[in-house]
Amino acid sequence: DAKTTQPPSMDCAEGRAANLPCNHSTISGNEYVYWYRQIHSQGPQYIIHGLKNNETNEMASLIITEDRKSSTLILPHATLRDTAVYYCIVRVGGKLIFGQGTELSVKP
Amino acid sequence: GAVVSQHPSRVICKSGTSVKIECRSLDFQATTMFWYRQFPKKSLMLMATSNEGSKATYEQGVEKDKFLINHASLTLSTLTVTSAHPEDSSFYICSALLRDRERNTIYFGEGSWLTVV
Numbered sequence: 001d002a003k004t005t006q007p008p009s010m011d012c013a014e015g016r017a018a019n020l021p022c023n024h025s026t027i028s029g030n031e032y033v034y035w036y037r038q039i040h041s042q043g044p045q046y047i048i049h050g051l052k053n054n055e056t057n058e059m060a061s062l063i064i065t066e067d068r069k070s071s072t073l074i075l076p077h078a079t080l081r082d083t084a085v086y087y088c089i090v091r092v093g094g095k096l097i098f099g100q101g102t103e104l105s106v107k108p
Numbered sequence: 109g110a111v112v113s114q115h116p117s118r119v120i121c122k123s124g125t126s127v128k129i130e131c132r133s134l135d136f137q138a139t140t141m142f143w144y145r146q147f148p149k150k151s152l153m154l155m156a157t158s159n160e161g162s163k164a165t166y167e168q169g170v171e172k173d174k175f176l177i178n179h180a181s182l183t184l185s186t187l188t189v190t191s192a193h194p195e196d197s198s199f200y201i202c203s204a205l206l207r208d209r210e211r212n213t214i215y216f217g218e219g220s221w222l223t224v225v
Contacts, residue, residue, distance in 0.1 A: 034214070043114075043201050043216040044152070087151075095142065096203070096214055098152040 002099030003027060003090040009103040012082075018075040020102050022088030025069040032091050033064060035073045037084040038101075044087065047073065078106045110136050112204045114217035121192055121224055128188045129220045131202030137182035138204035142214070143175070146199040158185040192224040 005023045012018040024033060032051050036044040048055055048062045050071075055062040061074040075082055087101040111134040121127045131141055139160045144152040156166045156177050164177035174196075176188040185204075189196050203216040 043219045
């Protein structure tokens with residue numbers, strides 16, 4: 001079973017920051033948090049991952065709480081192309097077990 | 109990011125036949141690859157972990173004799189659906205593990221649509 005819980009859906013206005021939360025209260029000390037997104041009928045796209053420090057790349061920022069029980073993916077300036085299902089995944093035993101994700105709708 | 113390619117992207121086969129899907133890591137070597145299937149409006153379900161040079165490890169409930177996985181090289185894993193039935197129709201997706209010291213990243217292919225008629 002997936003070790004994460006996410007809201008099923010969120011809306012965001014185009015040009016604004018999209019903040020996607022994720023709870024992973026049972027995460028262990030050496031387990032990484034990964035974020036992917038999937039646009040309809042395509043394979044998941046890697047976004048970012050981290051262990052305990054905040055991470056930033058050209059796509060997004062990942063903020064992990066100090067106790068590591070939750071994290072937030074931030075898309076700083078959402079565009080219509082960012083509409084997708086976003087998956088927060090704790091990698092356990094080397095495997096990515098997907099939960100239901102958050103369906104993000106970016107609206108004009 | 110690294111590139112993982114699947115072929116074919118779409119395939120239609122007759123009931124009772126077998127169909128092979130290929131997964132290639134194009135710009136890195138992957139000792140470990142994963143196979144998933146996804147039904148419409150559902151999340152991805154892990155089927156098996158494929159390790160180069162050894163037998164695949166299947167998730168509970170996945171028939172290893174029906175879904176044959178071969179990982180004969182560091183850049184290629186194949187999934188063969190044997191004696192296909194219409195209920196095997198699904199979106200099959202592979203992924204490959206890129207090892208980079210401690211920051212291991214898993215990249216996914218574009219997926220393969222299988223329709224069994």
